Amino acid sequence: MRQLEIDPHSTRALDVGCGGGILAESLAAMGLSVTGVDPSVQSLENARAHAKKKNLSIDYQIGTGTELQFADASFDVVFCCDVLEHIVGWDAVIREIGRVVKKNGVVFFDTINRTFASKLRSIKIAQEWKWTRFAPPDTHVWEMFITPDELTESFRRHGMRIGGIVGTTERGNPISAFRLIRQYSSGRITSAEFGRRLAMTEGPVISGSYMGHAIKP
Numbered sequence: 001m002r003q004l005e006i007d008p009h010s011t012r013a014l015d016v017g018c019g020g021g022i023l024a025e026s027l028a029a030m031g032l033s034v035t036g037v038d039p040s041v042q043s044l045e046n047a048r049a050h051a052k053k054k055n056l057s058i059d060y061q062i063g064t065g066t067e068l069q070f071a072d073a074s075f076d077v078v079f080c081c082d083v084l085e086h087i088v089g090w091d092a093v094i095r096e097i098g099r100v101v102k103k104n105g106v107v108f109f110d111t112i113n114r115t116f117a118s119k120l121r122s123i124k125i126a127q128e129w130k131w132t133r134f135a136p137p138d139t140h141v142w143e144m145f146i147t148p149d150e151l152t153e154s155f156r157r158h159g160m161r162i163g164g165i166v167g168t169t170e171r172g173n174p175i176s177a178f179r180l181i182r183q184y185s186s187g188r189i190t191s192a193e194f195g196r197r198l199a200m201t202e203g204p205v206i207s208g209s210y211m212g213h214a215i216k217p
Contacts, residue, residue: 012033024051097158
């Protein structure tokens, strides 16, 4: 995916569905002026406490992606990661993002494709099969996954265009990944160790998770 140049010290960023603030903190550490929005009061409390410990200034606000409480063209860049596949009316999130991002602003996203491969990995292996499951049973619903074509059309309809899409993949081979899943699901390694060793990165295959950016002309 083509690299984009953003001056962090003159950029106002919005993290939609910020959760506990992992991404928001990384952005703030880069020098961006960051606002995080999430519907979970507990998540925001945790995010504020953790940001305070790290001496990071982040504006955390309660809210939903489908009804963002900001004026039009408020942000230079918007992030929406691991969010869309959890929202039935996800098209409204894209609409609101298109409204609050400035002209020539950039939107970064990631989500999960609705394919046989994603059903196997994200539903069967991660949630259902007793000998591999490591996520709560209702973490994902396969029917709510979003194809790249559906997402591209939504961005177009709301005044933006996709600038690039790439897949995500583990750096090791499938056998190594399966071994890590077994170690994590059995409690032999922590979630942090699981994520570090799985080492997800971008790749050419978009049948599972994929990520990209869109631009508002």
